[in-house]
Amino acid sequence: MGKISVETCDIEGLKVITPTVFGDARGYFVETYNKNDFVEAGIDVEFVQDNQSASKQGVLRGLHFQKNYPQDKLVRCINGEVFDVAVDLRRNSATFGKWFGVVLSAENKKQFFIPKGFAHGFYVLSEYAEFAYKCSDFYHPNDEGGLKWNDPDIGVEWPLIDGVELNLSDKDTKWGGIKEF
Numbered sequence: 001m002g003k004i005s006v007e008t009c010d011i012e013g014l015k016v017i018t019p020t021v022f023g024d025a026r027g028y029f030v031e032t033y034n035k036n037d038f039v040e041a042g043i044d045v046e047f048v049q050d051n052q053s054a055s056k057q058g059v060l061r062g063l064h065f066q067k068n069y070p071q072d073k074l075v076r077c078i079n080g081e082v083f084d085v086a087v088d089l090r091r092n093s094a095t096f097g098k099w100f101g102v103v104l105s106a107e108n109k110k111q112f113f114i115p116k117g118f119a120h121g122f123y124v125l126s127e128y129a130e131f132a133y134k135c136s137d138f139y140h141p142n143d144e145g146g147l148k149w150n151d152p153d154i155g156v157e158w159p160l161i162d163g164v165e166l167n168l169s170d171k172d173t174k175w176g177g178i179k180e181f
Contacts, residue, residue, distance in 0.1 A: 058167045075112050076109070087119040
């Protein structure tokens with residue numbers, strides 16, 4: 001049982017994972033995480049914390065990272081739909097400052113693996129979304145960093161919905177750009 005399909009991305013280390021879904025007239029079953037399958041796919045990470053958030057349409061969370069306690073993340077949308085983004089912050093990387101985005105939804109059941117060294121954020125496309133993710137290190141509130149969601153030097157092409165007010169936290173309105181990073 002299990003087995004996953006892994007799509008590599010244009011930015012080294014990022015992976016989009018599609019699990020096998022077993023469905024019938026009663027509903028479906030999906031194995032969302034099996035360490036053996038992930039190790040076989042080249043993702044050998046010990047996750048130590050699971051998080052979940054709920055947001056309404058138009059909410060944009062990010063772009064966040066941990067400065068001294070970086071985290072590998074395995075993210076997914078369990079209700080609704082989000083546009084999920086990772087930005088490469090690895091200074092020696094050929095893709096430093098580049099971004100990659102993917103739509104994650106309850107319907108497509110895709111997951112996004114984001115290794116250490118990336119900023120992360122998402123924008124809620126559906127009326128409501130629940131977002132769940134695994135982290136390889138614990139959250140340290142005094143270690144949090146972030147980047148401006150609309151930094152022109154990064155150029156994320158957020159699929160903002162016309163007529164829906166963008167909803168950011170106070171903290172997310174104050175981050176600087178990648179040049180200040």
